Each structure stands twice: as C-alpha cells, then as structure tokens.
Amino acid sequence: MGEDVRSVIIVGSGPAGYTAGLYSARALLSPLMFAGYMSGGQLMLTSDVENFPGYPKGIGGPEMMVDMREQAERFGLEVQDKNVERVDLSQRPFGVWVEGEEFRAESLIICTGAEAIWLGAEGEEEQKGRGISTCATCDGAFFRDEEIIVVGGGDSAMEEATFLTRFASKVTVIHRRDVFKASKVMYERAEGHPKIEIKPFRQVKRWLANEQGLTGAILEDPRDGSEEEISCAGAFIAIGHKPITSFLENQLETDSEGYIVHKTNTMTAIPGVFAAGDVVDKRYRQAITAAGMGCQAAIDAERWLEDQH
Numbered sequence: 001m002g003e004d005v006r007s008v009i010i011v012g013s014g015p016a017g018y019t020a021g022l023y024s025a026r027a028l029l030s031p032l033m034f035a036g037y038m039s040g041g042q043l044m045l046t047s048d049v050e051n052f053p054g055y056p057k058g059i060g061g062p063e064m065m066v067d068m069r070e071q072a073e074r075f076g077l078e079v080q081d082k083n084v085e086r087v088d089l090s091q092r093p094f095g096v097w098v099e100g101e102e103f104r105a106e107s108l109i110i111c112t113g114a115e116a117i118w119l120g121a122e123g124e125e126e127q128k129g130r131g132i133s134t135c136a137t138c139d140g141a142f143f144r145d146e147e148i149i150v151v152g153g154g155d156s157a158m159e160e161a162t163f164l165t166r167f168a169s170k171v172t173v174i175h176r177r178d179v180f181k182a183s184k185v186m187y188e189r190a191e192g193h194p195k196i197e198i199k200p201f202r203q204v205k206r207w208l209a210n211e212q213g214l215t216g217a218i219l220e221d222p223r224d225g226s227e228e229e230i231s232c233a234g235a236f237i238a239i240g241h242k243p244i245t246s247f248l249e250n251q252l253e254t255d256s257e258g259y260i261v262h263k264t265n266t267m268t269a270i271p272g273v274f275a276a277g278d279v280v281d282k283r284y285r286q287a288i289t290a291a292g293m294g295c296q297a298a299i300d301a302e303r304w305l306e307d308q309h
Ligand SMILES: Cc1cc2nc3c(=O)[nH]c(=O)nc-3n(C[C@H](O)[C@H](O)[C@H](O)COP(=O)(O)OP(=O)(O)OC[C@H]3O[C@@H](n4cnc5c(N)ncnc54)[C@H](O)[C@@H]3O)c2cc1C
Pocket: 011, 012, 013, 014, 015, 016, 017, 034, 035, 036, 037, 038, 039, 040, 041, 042, 043, 045, 046, 048, 049, 050, 051, 052, 082, 083, 084, 085, 111, 112, 113, 114, 116, 129, 133, 134, 135, 138, 139, 244, 247, 276, 277, 278, 279, 285, 286, 287, 288, 290
C-alpha cells in the first residue's frame, strides 16, 4: 500500500457517514470523508429531531449534524466538503475522483443516502419543513388533532396514513388514479379506518399557506381538470425515495429500486466496498438506524482490512 493510498474513504456525511467516520477514526484508520453536495445529509433540512436517543429535549437537525462532525473530527476524521464524481471499483486500491483529483483507497464506505421524491407542485418548495414532509415517523407528532393529507397510492402511503391517525383528527389520502399499488391488506387497513378518507383521481395543483405554515391545497381531478380546496395543517408526500448511486455508474449490485445490496454483513459483492444508511435501507430510513449501520460498516471494514494484511 503506497503512502497516498488511504485505508478508508467514506462517501457521504449523514448520520451513517459520521458514525462510520467516528468508529474508523477511533480504530486509527485515518479515514478521509467526502461530505458531498449536502454536508450533514438529510437532517440539515429539518428543524426538530425528537427521536434520536441522548437528546431529552430534542435537537435541531443541523445542530445534531455539527455535533456528529465535531465528535468524529476530534478523533481524526478528515472531512472534505466535496462531491465524489465517480469511482473505479474494478481493482484495488479503488479509485475515487473528486473535482478532477484522484484518490485511492483500500476500502470504501458508501453512505450517500436517499432523496425523497417530491411532487413539485406550486408552493411546495416554500412549505417544505413548514407543514409538508416526506417522513411520518419523523414529523407526524407535530400535527396533533390537525387535519393531514397523504399523497400516494403505495404501501408507504397506506402505512403513513394509518400511522398518522394516532395524531391527526382526520387523514385524507389522495392518489391520481383509482388503481392503488398498495397491497390489499395495507389498502384495506387504511380504507377501513374511521379517521381515513381515500380520494382517488386527485392530485395537488397548488399548496396553500399563511405565515404560520401550510393551510391546505387545491386539488385537481386529472380526468377533467375540475378543482376542489382541502384544508390541512400537514401533508406527507409518500410517492417514493431514490437512493443516490449514480456516481457508482452501475458498478455495485442494487435491487430493483436502486438500493445497494449487502453481500456479507455490510460488505457489498465487491470485497472492500461497504455501504450503510438510507442508500441500503428502504425500510427504516431513520437517523438512528443509519448511524447504527455506519458503525457496523466501520467495524466490518476494520476487520476486513486486518484480514488483508
Ligand atoms: C425533512 C426530514 C426530516 C427528518 N427527520 C428525521 C427525524 O426526526 N428523525 C430521524 O431519525 N430521521 C429523520 N429523517 C430521516 C433521516 O434524515 C435519514 O434517515 C438519515 O439522514 C439517513 O442518513 P444517511 O447517513 O444514510 O444519509 P443522508 O443523511 O441522506 O446523507 C447522505 C450524504 O451523502 C452525501 N452524498 C451524496 N452523494 C454524494 C457524492 N457523490 N459524493 C459525496 N457525498 C455524497 C450527501 O452530501 C449527504 O451528506 C428526516 C429526513 C428528512 C428529509
């Protein structure tokens, strides 16, 4: 291993990346992290995190990510706020290209997360985090006794709608068609719930808001363009997520939805390439689960590196 070859390069700086950084730094592997286009990851987009253990009063998302970075840097994690453009996984050490510069690493930990797919309706950008969310587990509790809408027709939409009935006075599920991708059991559970109304043939044309946040939406029937107004304090978009893997240029096995697949523990089919967090996990999608998997990936990478020497 030449002097310019790093033991570990971590791609991505969300909870998975920083936890992988903390563990590999404490294992004296001198990890290098590329934090990417959104340093700190998805939690930089949220004001309150109330479900990460250790913060009894809750904490702001950006504040938590600054803490995570500081903690990992204290043990020697080197962070560069740059995006990885491409990688070469065909031989070891692996190649990593960043702003035209080439880096080499014995092992890689990929923690590039996933992006929620948004509707792109008028007024959406302004209301993100002010009533419009893509995570019911994260934000549902902010809407106690309020009316909520859920957009989508798959299992996630039905699951989120059913979960949100714990808080909301009413949940309206809107879907642009009358054919639902959700499994029969999930659909029926939602449809039979006294607090849930399912409205097919509706799409959001425009979000409505005042200074306090979201107040409702103008819905449109895609068949004839007719409109109706609905009031709601919260809206949850559940039309899917997209894992961020394009920089890998199909060099790693993914499932049918594009999520990276583990082969042995957190190692992918390519020995020395590990993955953690939302880029792997379409089920839990939480900061704590991403952090947990980042820890596992760092430990797996450390043991794998040890076996190589
Ligand atoms: C609005 C909102 C609120 C949320 N609230 C909560 C909550 O209250 N509690 C909770 O547990 N979870 C919450 N979540 C979910 C939580 O944020 C995610 O589960 C978690 O951030 C996933 O962590 P991750 O490390 O896998 O990836 P992310 O946090 O998605 O981080 C991905 C990282 O990869 C980097 N990256 C991407 N491409 C590249 C590249 N080519 N080169 C280098 N870096 C790259 C990005 O810059 C980013 O830093 C929320 C999510 C959102 C969107």
